[in-house]
Amino acid sequence: MKYHVWTEGCQMNVADSQRVGSALEHLGYRFTEKPEDADVIVLNTCVVRQSAEDKAYGRLSSLRPLKERKPNLVINLMGCLVGIRDTDTLKQRFPYVDVFSPPSDPGPLIAHLTQDESYLLDRTETQNRYAVMDDELLIPLHERGKLVSAHIPVVYGCSHACTYCIIPYKRGIERSRPVTDIIAEVRSLALQGVKEVTLLGQIVDRYGKDTPDGPNLSKLLQIIHEEENIKRIRFLTSHPSYFDRELMETVANLPKVMPHIEVPIQAGDNTVLANMKRGYSQEEYRELVAAIREYIPDCSIATDIIVGFPGETEEQFMETYRVLSDLRLDVAHLARYSPRTGTVSARRMEDNIPDQEKRRRFHLLEELQEQIVSEINAGLLGKHVEVLFEEKVKGRWKGRTPTNKLVFVETDRDLLGKIIPVTVTWTGPWSMQARLNPELVSLPPVKEHSR
């Protein structure tokens, strides 16, 4: 028996898919790259923008003929297209789907395959399927021993309600996972060879704030830091309003916590930020970036930006352009505003920036950011950086620096899971190349950033 998983969207979905895969393998299914060979197909979907939702529909339609040819095929629609609410409309629209599962919940699929209803969550309780799954089953067999870097959800859902965002409607209210569950998962992953963990949450720096007696993110990082076999720790996504000095100090003081912060600004203009209900101003964001750089000197910073939010004028857009130009961040994930049914902005604000104009703004930021990142990365030419190697892709080893920059090294040596200092020989905006220098293995890492 074979299964196939298709994943769209955020790292939370990647983590969810991994969990479904391992649950299926526990039931005796084996992974296949080819959907046409599979007995079970999981589509793990994203609806954060219309383009992602359209991809899910495209995939779904493409499975219809397969299901007609193979009536025993089990199709599981999972993730944010399903959401936490009732699935009747989806069931009517896609009658050939066998199982509907909300984000982060493999339960309905397992219940369907085993005919055992005990896998179904009581949705009146705090939804936390992961906690009840066997610790040894976190990584699918076909990835065990190969997976160097794993994602661990630490906060489910989101209660922030940014006006454009559909995630709270699809993933439910904010729920921090108990620290004991997280540690059990970290240990289990470490036993299976994982070297790096990335803690996930829609607003990860709110970890613990919904459970007054639990640890906060700083404390959680300190606890995970004690795990000997985990060599690197990351976390994302942070919200500017919750990123406090304690967290900056924690990142600065714990050597395994990597100097890379993902903290979206979304827009540079204060009126647009207020319309988005983000809860901070451009000035506050600038101060935050300055503080992060002061506390964590070699820190790289990533941001997210939405262009063409309802009513965004040219002048307001140029505020975003100026902030990005001034701050010289390491990564900017750009998106064109996409109205999402049910959100405040879709209900109350007209999507009045033409697509053409959204594209123009997008490209302006894209060009600016490419220039900035090219310059930042060029500063690394000839420098030594420590890279954790994750996999071999087309003959080259692929890894990441502490600041999360992508590095490729050509070598016959087996670098899987190793952290090795290398010398950068070529840099581009999206990746770099480097060569091994074994004589440096015993030297301390060299400062990576030169801005």
Ligand code: SAH
């Ligand atoms: N919770 C995280 C990630 C949210 S989704 C956060 O708050 O940052 C990832 C990104 O998608 C967001 O940061 C935002 O830039 C983008 N996004 C969310 N909703 C969107 C929408 N309706 N239209 C366009 N981009 C959107």
